[in-house]
Amino acid sequence: MHVTGATVLHVPLVVAILVFAPTPQGMATTTTPVSPRAETYVLADLGRGTMALAVNSSGQAVGITQTPDGYEALLWDQRQPVDLGTLGGANTVPYDINDSGQVTGASKTANGIERAFLWQGGQMIDLGTLGGSASIGIGVNNDGQVVGLSTTAAEQELYGPGTRAFLWDDGRMIDLGTLGGEMSRAVGINDAVQIVGEAMTATGETRAFLWEDGRMTDLGALPGYVNSSVTDISDSGNVVGYSRGRERSGPRRATLWDRGQLIDLGGLPVDGDSAALGINNLEQVVGQATVNGGYRAVIWVEKKMVDLNDRVPDGTSLLLEAASDIADNGRIVGSGSFAEERRGFLLTPVREAEAG
Numbered sequence: 001m002h003v004t005g006a007t008v009l010h011v012p013l014v015v016a017i018l019v020f021a022p023t024p025q026g027m028a029t030t031t032t033p034v035s036p037r038a039e040t041y042v043l044a045d046l047g048r049g050t051m052a053l054a055v056n057s058s059g060q061a062v063g064i065t066q067t068p069d070g071y072e073a074l075l076w077d078q079r080q081p082v083d084l085g086t087l088g089g090a091n092t093v094p095y096d097i098n099d100s101g102q103v104t105g106a107s108k109t110a111n112g113i114e115r116a117f118l119w120q121g122g123q124m125i126d127l128g129t130l131g132g133s134a135s136i137g138i139g140v141n142n143d144g145q146v147v148g149l150s151t152t153a154a155e156q157e158l159y160g161p162g163t164r165a166f167l168w169d170d171g172r173m174i175d176l177g178t179l180g181g182e183m184s185r186a187v188g189i190n191d192a193v194q195i196v197g198e199a200m201t202a203t204g205e206t207r208a209f210l211w212e213d214g215r216m217t218d219l220g221a222l223p224g225y226v227n228s229s230v231t232d233i234s235d236s237g238n239v240v241g242y243s244r245g246r247e248r249s250g251p252r253r254a255t256l257w258d259r260g261q262l263i264d265l266g267g268l269p270v271d272g273d274s275a276a277l278g279i280n281n282l283e284q285v286v287g288q289a290t291v292n293g294g295y296r297a298v299i300w301v302e303k304k305m306v307d308l309n310d311r312v313p314d315g316t317s318l319l320l321e322a323a324s325d326i327a328d329n330g331r332i333v334g335s336g337s338f339a340e341e342r343r344g345f346l347l348t349p350v351r352e353a354e355a356g
Contacts, residue, residue: 039299039330041347043312044079050344052076052333054096054325061333062094062103063344075103079346084119087126094119095138104137104146114158116148116168127168130175134158135166139188139195145169147176147195149185159183165197165211176211179218186211188233196230196239208241208257219257222264228255231287232279232325240276240285254287256303265300274298274305278325278332286323286332297323297334308332308347318343 046052052063059078064071073084073092086092089108097103103119109126116127116137129135132151136158139147146168152175155162165176165186178184181200188196195211201218208219208228221228222243230241237259242252254265254274267274267289274289285300286308297308297320308320323334332347 040311040350041308041332042350043316043318044346044348045318045338046076046079046344046346047081048341048343050074051335051342052324052344052346053094055327055331055333055346056097056099056101057327057329057331058099058101059327059331059346059348060097060101061344061346062097062105063333064093066342073105073107075101076346085122085124087115087117087124089113092117092124095136096140098140098142098144100142100144102140102144104140104148106136106148116146116150116166118144118146118168120144128173130164130166130173132156135173137168138186141189141191141193143191145189145193147186147189147197155183165195165199167193167195167211177216179207179209179216184209184216187231188239190233190235190237192235192237194233194237196233196241198229208239210237210239210257220262222253222255222262225253230257231275231277234279234283235281236283238279238283240279240287242275254289254300254305256285256300263303265303266305276300277323280326280328280330282328282330284326284330286326286334288322288334294319295321297321297332297336299323299326299332312347318345320345320347323347 049066052061055061061076070091073094075082087107088110092107094103094105106114107117114134116135118125130150131153133156135150137146137148150166152162161182163183165184167174179199180202184199186195186197198206199209206227208230210217225243226246227244230239233239239257243255251273252275254276256263272290275287276285277287279285288295289298298305318336318338320336323332326332330349
């Protein structure tokens, strides 16, 4: 997706997959394995015009807030927003945060070019490119290794033919290649340096991939589907995302790649649009799905989908529409709406809130 406007950044897969539909105003609705069957949450509203994209086990979350000129990048620490700054330009979009508080994303430079960055302790570092002018960081692991996409010397337009997935490691950016087609992009990396993303095939399909030890593998799509995209990977190598038909604008089907096995996570109702957007190291999965024509933030409980709006206190006025990420301690971030205003949220399990 391209966000229009002269000073606004591209907003790639991690944001583009968050789909929202009109809903009625004011509609209510130690890391130890805990059965999500009984999980309920304390809800924190992160403010008007916000969208929360990623969270770590310390409860630090990153996302954006809308401004007259586009977007401002925020890190919420103890629910207090911190401006991450820019690389000299007007806008920054953060996409991921690791357990050390390192953040990656894309920021505009003084000459208006988007560049991948790594932010830590108030300092933002430009990660460079694969020989082109622009790049975007989308995932970061706990060793500070970053993945994303970059233009090359042969392709200067982001998302154009020739754009490549990259791994940035200790100052060096590596081209991860493709599945035989023209372009690729990486969206997630775990601590074992397994990388996931999507790439074009030689026959024009968009397919989810796993990159490991220098080799890119096509993960396939659910039976009856042609295209697939991934959004996250756990440290055990389980991957989540969605499958789609030949029309890339058609309905999505939430998909789990579990040790090579493709699992259909279904929808609400069964034939509704759904997407798995985040997975933690306890293999808990969150995302979004359609319910009665509108979108709802969901969690999969033993591979069965549950509406997160049913897991927050009665009388909550914020409608939870997409769950973007889940930390190992069960904290969840995402986006919702109230009175037609977009608002980010942080869900903390009641057990976690009572403990500390």
